[in-house]
Amino acid sequence: MNENKFIQLLKKGDEKAFETLYNEYASKIYGLLRSYLKEDEIEDALQDVYVRIYRGIKGFKQRSKLSTWIYKITVNTAKNYLKKQKKNYLSLDFNLEKNKFTSKENVEKDVFDEIDYEFILNSIEKLPPLDKTIIKLRDIEGLSYYEISKIIDKPVGTVKSRLHYSRKKLQKIIEEDQNEGNG
Structure with a gap:
């Protein structure tokens, strides 16, 4: 399914589309949140990200790719948590399925x-x-x-x-x- 059709299903509140979105992005969002937050904050932040996606998808204007919009929400959510907590503790743990890190340069x-x-x-x-x-x-x-x-x-x-x-x-x-x- 192309991205435009997928976004339209999300905008209509299609449950299977949201399930697909979750399955596609959960590990990526989780990994990005781990770049900013402590372990005990990640689950709450993850839920906040999905709530913001759910509430904001109808207003998504498609000026960028869906993934870019989701990553932006994730980074902003993490920054909000840091502001609330007034902490600068950061930890990073990539939850990836790749066997090698390779640079494109x-x-x-x-x-x-x-x-x-x-x-x-x-x-x-x-x-x-x-x-x-x-x-x-x-x-x-x-x-x-x-x-x-x-x-x-x-x-x-x-x-x-x-x-x-x-x-x-x-x-x-x-x-x-x-x-x-x-x-």
Whole structure:
């Protein structure tokens, strides 16, 4: 089914469409929320995300892809939780089915191809929150620069430069972690 038909079913309140949406996005939303929130806040935030999707779908104007709109709701929900809690505790744990983390940029590709996936996830956890989010959305979720810019409210140029510097930071962390492991 194409995205337009799917969105129309969601707008009509079709129960099966919402079930499909849940099945399609639950792990992605959960993983993104984990980039921002503590474990005990995630379930409540996840429910809030789905309530906001349910309430807001009729007003969705389709100026972006459905996934971009959902990620934007997720990031905004997480930010609201952080504001409410007045905490900056962040933890990141990717709940993904991939076996490798690979960069789309050739500069980092060779390094990433040779390193254990779990090792990289542990290294990503050491990055600042925005860097974690950008790397996750671009390199793991495969979103475009434009989609990421809409999700994090930054211009496309900023997303590109942040991604570049985030990857460089990650590469340095990986090299340091490898040296610690070998030394």
